[in-house]
Amino acid sequence: MKTKTELVNTSVFFAGLKPEELEPIIKLIIEKKYERDEMLFFEGDATESLIFLASGVVKIFKTSPDGKEQILSIAHPEETLNELPLFNGGLNATSAQAMMRVVVYMINKRDIEMLMRKYPLVASNVIHILAKRTRRLVTLVEELSFKRVNGRLAGILLENAVREGQSGARLTQRDMAAMAGTAREVISRSLKAMEDDGVIGFDKHKLIIKDREALKIISQTYS
Amino acid sequence: MFTMKPEIDKDKCDGCGLCVGVCHENGIMIANKTVVVIDEVECDWCGLCEAVCPNDAIRCPLLIVFA
Missing domain, CATH: 2.60.120.10 (Jelly Rolls)
Incomplete structure (x- = not known):
């Protein structure tokens, strides 16, 4: 501090x-x-x-x-x-x-x-x-106006990610929904889709960004 | 025994027990009208308890890290 x-x-x-x-x-x-x-x-x-x-x-x-x-x-x-x-x-x-x-x-x-x-x-x-x-x-x-939920969520993940060992904000899916202006269920589906595509992964209380470049591309995609 | 447990806000919990029903590890119980996470149970941080809670009283927050 x-x-x-x-x-x-x-x-x-x-x-x-x-x-x-x-x-x-x-x-x-x-x-x-x-x-x-x-x-x-x-x-x-x-x-x-x-x-x-x-x-x-x-x-x-x-x-x-x-x-x-x-x-x-x-x-x-x-x-x-x-x-x-x-x-x-x-x-x-x-x-x-x-x-x-x-x-x-x-x-x-x-x-x-x-x-x-x-x-x-x-x-x-x-x-x-x-x-x-x-x-x-x-x-x-x-x-909120132009991006799909996937794009907004990808941006939120990139903006709040830290390196292994660093401390940072710990977000619930409800927090992510409140940031992306959508419902928790939609965030849950988006995270699952990203996990299935190998972009992110989960390790207990960690959400791991496995493919930073792919996430960046998703975050820059407009609807 | 695991080190991280879902976080509980006892002020928000009304003891409805919805989370108890969805926990596939049977790791949650209601005691004294509030939710309690059982120490000996291995939580896989699936977030189902958080999803069903109508009061945002139980949470599984995620630290977002670069691989």
Whole structure:
């Protein structure tokens, strides 16, 4: 896990600042821990701090009135979780839930606003981060609109895969369905088809990508 | 005895027992109105219990790894 100093030194948020400018920022950080499945924040709640993920994996999602979940992204260490409500003054547009034990670093909204006024570079970095987030959402809209489930699922597998021995998000088929915007049964059938084609395999609690290139081709196929 | 067991959220489990019926290893039971995975049974992580659970109370999450 990154220390507060390491986070400030490597975060895109503070890129370009001098060491003497970074030092006081470290003092503004508050650390908080969450257990697996614990909610970091709920859609509709007010947001008071910018949250940086220090370790673990967090699910960012929306829930429909009838309880259907759409996962928008799986956040990994060093990512921020809630820039949108922080900067537009609104309430949380999404909910966030820990998928494993999680540590976050938080900086109060007023301190972030002060840093943006003091260092225009931070404001410029924020624009880059928001643009990246928008691009990711555009990609999600594209995938939900134009790709078949197989293609979306292949993309989800590639995006969340880790090397043997590394830790990463552990996804249920229900999680994958919520990310792909479909039903669990459809994901189950797609996984089975990929397994039959030798693209993926299962080893107890692991889903193994056996043919990365084939999976990449499937992920790039539009309907 | 295996090291990994399906994950159970006791707050979500209403003890309906659907998972008990689908487990082909007979590795799940209901005790005190909640689901329990039996230690001595070899779970093959088939995910059927997860599939039938109406409350998302039992889960077999997968770590996705490159071969």
